[in-house]
Amino acid sequence: MHFRFQALLGILLVLGFCFSGGGCASGQPAQTSDAQNQLAKAFVLVQQADMAGASPEQIAELANNLNLALRYTNESASLSTATAAEALSLANVAREQVLFRQAVAYSTAVGAGFASALLVTEFHRIGEFARRLRLRSRQLD
């Protein structure tokens, strides 16, 4: 009877210790592995942002955050998640910026193409127009 009570007390103590996170052997690696997975996910998003054309300064800042998370691997899950969210929005912004820059560049190219074609075909009118302007200014004098 006395032994049963002791065994029950022992089991309760061990369970309590595990749930409080105070050193249950299987808890720590699971936590670390989760943090490492979060870190890897965050890295993938940061790399996507980098490849999408985000500025090197912003990428360096995200890298600093993740390096900080790496240093404290056990407590890093939340920091990695925050950095991942930031990287995701940064990647979207970078992609939009690249798309906008491309749209501006190619629109300018097509516009300049049309202006150049017009200039070549209507070049003779420019001389005529200049002559008329000169004539008018003389008449005004």
Add this chain to the structure above:
Amino acid sequence: MQRKILFLLLLFAMFSLVYSSVAYYALSRPPAQQFMAWGIFSPTGTLSNYFSGSEANVTAGKVMNWHLAITNQMGSIQYVKVVYRLGNATTAGPNATVPASSIPQLGTSSILIPNAQTALMNFTWSISNKTRGGIVFLNMTINDQHVSPSVSAAGGQKFRFFFELWTYDVGSNSFQYGYKGQNSWVGVPLQVWFNSL
């Protein structure tokens, strides 16, 4: 009139093509060879003189402060892991294609390195104690971690550290040995010899 419009359209197409090519060139990233480079630096910042003397002899308790400098020229941020192992004169070391998987690793250090930047990693180590006799086994402290490698050396002579560079591969969601070259993975191992006195 129709001929004039046709001529205008032709010129428009030609000029647009030329200017679009210029825009494409201006928007494209310049091609560059992707690589990662690294080295082990002594406390004085040189790639030599690791033991503050001419000989590679290390006595128990002597603390070595080395730095690993890793340069990323891969075109994007990289997640890098450095694996260190201890070998002896007969150990098959890592090469350009395979790591030294036959020897257990003593530890790892990881870091994220933005493109075109160099990161520094500390590698502080010392020999805590060693077995006496012909075949010497070491107990070591590396970056505040106590390790007891299974590798031994006759008379404590010709131990060597192997350093392997691993990079995170997004495709396989795991670290791969070396860095991703143009056609294959390129391993860039480093090693430093020392004797335990």
